[in-house]
Amino acid sequence: MKALLLVSILLLPFTASAQSKKALAEKLGYPKDTKLLIIHADDAGVSHSANAAIIAAYEKKAISSAAIMVPCPWFPEIAAYAKAHPELDWGIHITLTAEWKNYKWGGVSSANEIPSLLDKDGYLYASVEEFKKHAKPEEVRKEIRAQIRKAMAAGIKLSHLDTHMGSVYASPELVEIYQQVGKEFHLPVLVPMNMIQLMAPQMLPYIDTMNNVIVDQFISAYKAAPADQWHVYYDQALDRLKPGLNEMIFHLAYDNDEMQAVTIEHPDFGAAWRQNDFNYVTSEAFKTLLEKKGIRVITWKEILATL
Amino acid sequence: MKALLLVSILLLPFTASAQSKKALAEKLGYPKDTKLLIIHADDAGVSHSANAAIIAAYEKKAISSAAIMVPCPWFPEIAAYAKAHPELDWGIHITLTAEWKNYKWGGVSSANEIPSLLDKDGYLYASVEEFKKHAKPEEVRKEIRAQIRKAMAAGIKLSHLDTHMGSVYASPELVEIYQQVGKEFHLPVLVPMNMIQLMAPQMLPYIDTMNNVIVDQFISAYKAAPADQWHVYYDQALDRLKPGLNEMIFHLAYDNDEMQAVTIEHPDFGAAWRQNDFNYVTSEAFKTLLEKKGIRVITWKEILATL
Numbered sequence: 267m268k269a270l271l272l273v274s275i276l277l278l279p280f281t282a283s284a285q286s287k288k289a290l291a292e293k294l295g296y297p298k299d300t301k302l303l304i305i306h307a308d309d310a311g312v313s314h315s316a317n318a319a320i321i322a323a324y325e326k327k328a329i330s331s332a333a334i335m336v337p338c339p340w341f342p343e344i345a346a347y348a349k350a351h352p353e354l355d356w357g358i359h360i361t362l363t364a365e366w367k368n369y370k371w372g373g374v375s376s377a378n379e380i381p382s383l384l385d386k387d388g389y390l391y392a393s394v395e396e397f398k399k400h401a402k403p404e405e406v407r408k409e410i411r412a413q414i415r416k417a418m419a420a421g422i423k424l425s426h427l428d429t430h431m432g433s434v435y436a437s438p439e440l441v442e443i444y445q446q447v448g449k450e451f452h453l454p455v456l457v458p459m460n461m462i463q464l465m466a467p468q469m470l471p472y473i474d475t476m477n478n479v480i481v482d483q484f485i486s487a488y489k490a491a492p493a494d495q496w497h498v499y500y501d502q503a504l505d506r507l508k509p510g511l512n513e514m515i516f517h518l519a520y521d522n523d524e525m526q527a528v529t530i531e532h533p534d535f536g537a538a539w540r541q542n543d544f545n546y547v548t549s550e551a552f553k554t555l556l557e558k559k560g561i562r563v564i565t566w567k568e569i570l571a572t573l
Numbered sequence: 574m575k576a577l578l579l580v581s582i583l584l585l586p587f588t589a590s591a592q593s594k595k596a597l598a599e600k601l602g603y604p605k606d607t608k609l610l611i612i613h614a615d616d617a618g619v620s621h622s623a624n625a626a627i628i629a630a631y632e633k634k635a636i637s638s639a640a641i642m643v644p645c646p647w648f649p650e651i652a653a654y655a656k657a658h659p660e661l662d663w664g665i666h667i668t669l670t671a672e673w674k675n676y677k678w679g680g681v682s683s684a685n686e687i688p689s690l691l692d693k694d695g696y697l698y699a700s701v702e703e704f705k706k707h708a709k710p711e712e713v714r715k716e717i718r719a720q721i722r723k724a725m726a727a728g729i730k731l732s733h734l735d736t737h738m739g740s741v742y743a744s745p746e747l748v749e750i751y752q753q754v755g756k757e758f759h760l761p762v763l764v765p766m767n768m769i770q771l772m773a774p775q776m777l778p779y780i781d782t783m784n785n786v787i788v789d790q791f792i793s794a795y796k797a798a799p800a801d802q803w804h805v806y807y808d809q810a811l812d813r814l815k816p817g818l819n820e821m822i823f824h825l826a827y828d829n830d831e832m833q834a835v836t837i838e839h840p841d842f843g844a845a846w847r848q849n850d851f852n853y854v855t856s857e858a859f860k861t862l863l864e865k866k867g868i869r870v871i872t873w874k875e876i877l878a879t880l
Contacts, residue, residue, distance in 0.1 A: 313831075314675075314676070314830065314831055314834040314835075315830065315831070318830070318834070339646040339676055339677060339678060340675065340676055341677070342674070342675045342676065342677050342694075343675035343676065343834070346675065367649070368621075368647065368649045368650035368653065369621070369646055369647055369649065369650065370646060370648070370649050371646060372679070374695065375684075376683055376684035376685040377682075377683035377684065377685075378683040378684075378685045378686070379685070386726075387649075387723065387726075387727075388681065388723075416694065416695075419693075419694075420694075520830070522829070522830055522831075523621065523622065523625070523827070523829055523830070523831060524620075524621055524622070524829075524830060524831035527621040527625075527650070528621075
């Protein structure tokens, strides 16, 4: 594993959206300046290893939210657990890419309905670049709706929508579709404002800040660190956390044969990475730091209830 | 694991097909009464665990043939290996069912082209009974062709066709389609004569014994045994092997987290079963017994070359 230095968290000053955030804390019964934090697991359904780690993290009360990749082969396993646990937070991790080398999936829609989303082998494209190059917006809308409906048909009580690899932020049309589908299904959508400001500022005019709950600080590691330094990035993020709505993203799985094979040739977000994330999020040290810093852990379901 | 007694191998007397079998031995340059044996691994592509075990068995020269499940999520992994190893035997394990509880796949064709093969969630049916009840023959033909074409497009040199869970033997129309598609792609199809005589004698009139290479004795365990007795069924089958064309089927995988989760609630053909099969087929004892009994191990590729 590369011993890269941890990169500091992106913490940008409040923007126009701060107003609605303060309102959120108050709506939830907390003082205006509360530091709200969603502790979120991405990629439920991608593999058995991920499902098992996410279920374990929920059972340890280490996370407050998770989002499901509906087109993935292990969707039925997490769907059965989610149906049995409607008290937990289950979002749709809108999945428009299939990024791994040796393990693939297509869309939920019939292939003839979403030809622009599929490669020559019938799988979703491997990268957001390829997806962006080919995707027709109305086929994206169709596939997002199909993923939501399939999860609902499986008996899952949904809490929110978010986006695998940020693909819905690839173009203004897709940003608008994402928000429209959220409204259509009466589900909040993740709008990670600091990320958009930094990575996709050209999308800012298309964000409906009045009608969406904005996540001011979206915290997601993007470079690996040595296992014994894994905590530094997250600890610093918590140290510097500001009042408002924050979401911390973890990629949970076990560092086992399956996950190593899924993430082959891709140490970033690889099997060891996910094990390190699991070890951190389930650690006593993390729990203690949250308490010490007076951080209020919330769920998307609580946000949904305010809408 | 249930300590069930091993059940004796099905060894039925030669039928009309014996003639062509003797011819096969001679065509391959062996005496008429040679005991020919294909040592075959099913279910390549179903999981990483299966792929890894099949590749290991090939690298130990423990098997002579394998067949690939094209619609499965791990197809790209085995396809890459198969493309790199055209000297090995790669059949299509025609897959028209998705039998596991928590891990699923659909067809290769666009869903709108094969609606009769898919359940309400868009997956292949879980059982041959459900498949048989719904499947329209022309959609089966379309899907079988799509699986073959996808494997060819992935650069795999094909050696034969066979059938996952025997689904193509579910009706006379399907038996005919199976044989027709074999001819269409100039590939031999597995016709396990002893199994058909015993399990599906009503299909006998539809078997083209003149134009197919018939496997007289198809040997596949169907009840688990204690690990230390695992060898008994196979050893007895080898003891009683007769001249003609024989095929011994193994379900190879490692008994690890992934395979245990794939085969959950299904000890038959479960993870421990597959590990036991792997241990047996790669054992020195198996190799020694083959030699001692004068059994000639052959491939489907050699058969293909005689056609």
